[in-house]
Amino acid sequence: MGPAGAASPDEAERQRRVRRSAVLFAVIAAGFYLAFIAVMLARAAR
Amino acid sequence: MAEHQAHAAPHDAHDHKPHGWRRWVYATNHKDIGTMYLVFACTMFFIGGAMAMVIRLELFKPGLQFVDPQFFNSMTTMHALIMIFGAVMPGWTGLANWMIPMQVGAPDMALPRLNNFSFWILPFAFTLLLSSLFVPGGAPAGGWTMYPPLVLQNGASFPMLIFSVHLMGASSILGAINIVVTIMNMRAPGITLLRMPLFVWTWLITAYLLIAVMPVLAGAVTMLLTDHFFGTTFFTAAGGGDPVMFQHIFWFFGHPEVYILILPAFGIISEIIPTFSRKPLFGYETMVYAVASIAFLSFIVWAHHMFTVGMPLAAQLFFMLSTMLIAVPTGVKVFNWTATMWKGSLSFEPPMLFALAFLFLFTIGGFSGLMCGIVPADYQYQDTYFVVAHFHYVLVPGAVFAMMAGVYYWLPKWTGRMYDQKLATWHFWLSAIFVNVLFFPQHFLGLAGMPRRIPDYAVQFTDWNMVSSIGAFFFGAAQILFPIVIIKCIRSGTPVGNRAWEGAHGLEWELSSPPPYHSWTTPPSDAVIARGAEH
Numbered sequence: 001m002g003p004a005g006a007a008s009p010d011e012a013e014r015q016r017r018v019r020r021s022a023v024l025f026a027v028i029a030a031g032f033y034l035a036f037i038a039v040m041l042a043r044a045a046r
Numbered sequence: 047m048a049e050h051q052a053h054a055a056p057h058d059a060h061d062h063k064p065h066g067w068r069r070w071v072y073a074t075n076h077k078d079i080g081t082m083y084l085v086f087a088c089t090m091f092f093i094g095g096a097m098a099m100v101i102r103l104e105l106f107k108p109g110l111q112f113v114d115p116q117f118f119n120s121m122t123t124m125h126a127l128i129m130i131f132g133a134v135m136p137g138w139t140g141l142a143n144w145m146i147p148m149q150v151g152a153p154d155m156a157l158p159r160l161n162n163f164s165f166w167i168l169p170f171a172f173t174l175l176l177s178s179l180f181v182p183g184g185a186p187a188g189g190w191t192m193y194p195p196l197v198l199q200n201g202a203s204f205p206m207l208i209f210s211v212h213l214m215g216a217s218s219i220l221g222a223i224n225i226v227v228t229i230m231n232m233r234a235p236g237i238t239l240l241r242m243p244l245f246v247w248t249w250l251i252t253a254y255l256l257i258a259v260m261p262v263l264a265g266a267v268t269m270l271l272t273d274h275f276f277g278t279t280f281f282t283a284a285g286g287g288d289p290v291m292f293q294h295i296f297w298f299f300g301h302p303e304v305y306i307l308i309l310p311a312f313g314i315i316s317e318i319i320p321t322f323s324r325k326p327l328f329g330y331e332t333m334v335y336a337v338a339s340i341a342f343l344s345f346i347v348w349a350h351h352m353f354t355v356g357m358p359l360a361a362q363l364f365f366m367l368s369t370m371l372i373a374v375p376t377g378v379k380v381f382n383w384t385a386t387m388w389k390g391s392l393s394f395e396p397p398m399l400f401a402l403a404f405l406f407l408f409t410i411g412g413f414s415g416l417m418c419g420i421v422p423a424d425y426q427y428q429d430t431y432f433v434v435a436h437f438h439y440v441l442v443p444g445a446v447f448a449m450m451a452g453v454y455y456w457l458p459k460w461t462g463r464m465y466d467q468k469l470a471t472w473h474f475w476l477s478a479i480f481v482n483v484l485f486f487p488q489h490f491l492g493l494a495g496m497p498r499r500i501p502d503y504a505v506q507f508t509d510w511n512m513v514s515s516i517g518a519f520f521f522g523a524a525q526i527l528f529p530i531v532i533i534k535c536i537r538s539g540t541p542v543g544n545r546a547w548e549g550a551h552g553l554e555w556e557l558s559s560p561p562p563y564h565s566w567t568t569p570p571s572d573a574v575i576a577r578g579a580e581h
Contacts, residue, residue: 018156018231025223025257033261033268036295040269040280044287 063563071166074158075563076143077460079165083140084453086168088529090132091446093176095522097125102484102518104501105511118501119187120179126190130307131214132172134441137449138310139164139221142249145456146225148554148561149243151234151570156227164221171213178203178210189499191296192267194281194289198274208271215260222256225249234553234569240331241575243552247334248313251341255302255309258345263299266292290355297348305344307441309337311408311448312379315401317552318455319383322398323390324549329382336375336382343372350419354428362421369419376412380405395547396470400451403443403478411439414489429499432492438485447477450528457532458546462560463539470531476524483517553578 063069063078073079100121104112113121143161147154155161179185183201186192192207200207229250233242242250269280270292279285281292312333320327327333349357349365383405392398414436418427427433450473458464487510492498496507503511545555556578557565570578 014231018227021227021230022157022160022223025226026219029219029223029257029261031261032258033265036262036265037269040265040291040295043291044278044280 073162073165074154076147076155076158076161077561077563079155079158079161080140080143080145081460082165083136083143086165087133087137087140087449090128090136090172092525094125094128094133095525097121097128098518099522101125102515105503106515107512108503108505108508110502113501115501116184116187119189119499120185122499123186123189124175124179127175127186127211128172129441130190130303131211131218132168134307134445134449135214135218136168138249138252138307139218141245141310141314141449141452141456142221142225144460145554146228146246146249147232148557148565149246149552150229150232150237151553151566151575152228152232153564153567155224156232157224160220160224164217164224167213167217167220171210171217174206174213175210178206181206191293191300192270193296194270194273194292197270204274205271208267211267212264215264218256219260222253222260225253226257229253234566234575236570236572236575237553240334243313244316244327244330244333244337245310245313248309248316248337251337252306252309255306255341255344259299259302259306262295263303266295266299269295290352293352293355294349297351298345300351301348302341302344304437304440305340307445308408309341311404311445312337314448314452314455315383315404318397318401318451319386319405321455321547321549321551322393322395322401323387324392325386325390326551327382328385328388329378332378333382336378339375340372343368343375347372347419350424353421353424366419366421370416373412373416380409395454396467396474397451397455397547399471399474399478400447400454403474404447404451407439407443407447407478407481411436411441411444414439427492429497430492431488431496431498434498435485435488435492438488442485443478443481447481450477453532455547456554457535458539458542459554459557459559459561461536461539462541462558463535464542464546465531465535465539469527469534473524473527473531476527477521480517480521480524484514484521485517487511487514487517551578 063075064072069078070082073082100113101118104110104118143155146152175185181202183203186197186200186203186207188197188200192211197204197207229242229246239247269278272278273280273282273287279287281287281289283289316327316333347365347369349361350369353362353365394402414432418424418433418436454465454470491507491510491514494507496503496511542559544557544559546559547555553566553570553575554561556570556574
């Protein structure tokens with residue numbers, strides 16, 4: 001997991017999965033944040 | 047035994063840790079970050095506790111004695127924010143950091159630098175929040191729920207409150223992402239989902255809840271900010287907005303938040319009771335499904351916090367009935383813990399004492415919660431001390447006792463030393479007695495009609511307020527024993543073996559005590575997993 005040294009193929013694949021899932025959850029969190037504000041804006045515009 | 051000693055030996059050979067302040071400021075090791083979280087939570091627990099003492103001192107007798115009403119309201123608001131976001135949540139994250147990698151056979155958290163960032167946001171967030179005590183107009187005083195329009199009347203502390211809540215939210219979201227990613231990607235081969243310890247399971251579900259609801263809180267407070275400074279009217283009736291909508295959004299976050307505070311406690315109790323009953327946990331899979339059900343239901347009950355704002359009867363019935371449903375999986379859990387103890391070979395070391403107190407007292411908090419969930423009854427209880435009694439039973443002998451149970455359970459593993467169990471037992475009995483003296487009379491006060499968040503009250507409430515305050519002072523004083531036990535353990539505890547408790551199972555007990563700085567750099571073997579991962 002450390003920054004030093006080349007990762008094995010398995011390790012590289014795991015690092016890819018870690019990055020992918022971290023980004024996915026960050027996008028979900030940001031989506032919830034923006035969605036609630038968007039819903040309120042839509043409601044206020046009615 | 048030989049196998050895990052053989053495993054520990056090569057670690058010890060390269061067990062280099064950084065020294066000095068860099069070890070902590072640049073920390074990426076899950077154990078160091080876990081320690082920082084726990085120290086931070088403990089500090090906040092005492093700061094928030096000191097505020098509780100101010101509250102109970104003022105309420106010792108009717109009339110205004112020590113503080114003015116504005117400052118009193120600041121104390122109730124700050125006490126809640128500090129205890130929820132500063133003590134309980136970081137406490138759980140500290141335990142997660144320490145234990146999850148060791149319990150799933152991972153060398154560290156999946157994202158160590160993000161882990162460092164998640165932690166180091168918190169001291170800034172709480173310095174900002176606490177420094178609002180010194181700005182013109184004083185600290186936020188509109189309640190931790192931040193309801194508009196009241197919260198918009200705060201002085202200079204308002205933007206400080208909003209920004210600090212944003213920071214706390216960011217820290218929680220990043221921490222939660224790290225935990226989900228760790229559990230989903232870093233488990234050792236052979237640790238399937240249904241072989242994970244219950245503490246890991248409860249934290250996985252908690253982390254999903256955090257990712258779903260903390261952004262909602264951030265969205266709500268952002269809208270408050272724009273209402274205050276940028277002329278929007280999301281929650282201002284005069285501009286076409288709706289203050290009640292804030293309550294809906296807040297509690298859409300707020301009710302899952304309640305489970306964020308308590309689900310890891312369920313995990314810890316599910317670890318401790320089997321250990322000190324010397325039996326496997328009764329109904330492991332049903333426990334997992336019960337936790338998942340509770341988490342799901344937590345999203346559809348939010349409006350039971352606001353029955354009295356005026357909502358359609360159909361909505362009241364829906365939220366009342368969905369609230370009642372939560373009793374089912376919760377009952378399953380209490381049944382399973384009790385069944386685990388049934389015919390077990392019980393012993394009553396400090397972690398087990400705290401776990402048993404949790405079982406009895408959390409259940410009392412659960413029952414009073416059901417009472418509050420009944421619409422017509424809630425019209426009587428709303429905004430009274432009955433509600434204060436209810437959620438303090440859930441959070442103090444519930445979440446806080448479980449956290450103390452967890453610390454007393456794993457402290458020998460972390461330090462390699464056994465603490466003074468006699469002193470810890472004193473800590474337990476003083477806490478267990480005085481927490482009831484403190485909070486039980488508040489049920490009577492609430493039923494008699496004493497409103498919450500007031501610095502003064504009618505004279506007929508005097509006696510039970512005095513009892514409650516005396517309980518608070520002794521409970522507060524008893525907590526000083528907690529850091530004393532820990533410091534004494536670190537300095538002069540008696541060394542323990544890998545498996546500090548005779549009945550303990552789990553991968554963490556296969557490591558040396560204290561565990562090597564870098565543990566499970568090679569995944570545990572099938573034999574170690576089979577021995578360690580018994581539930």
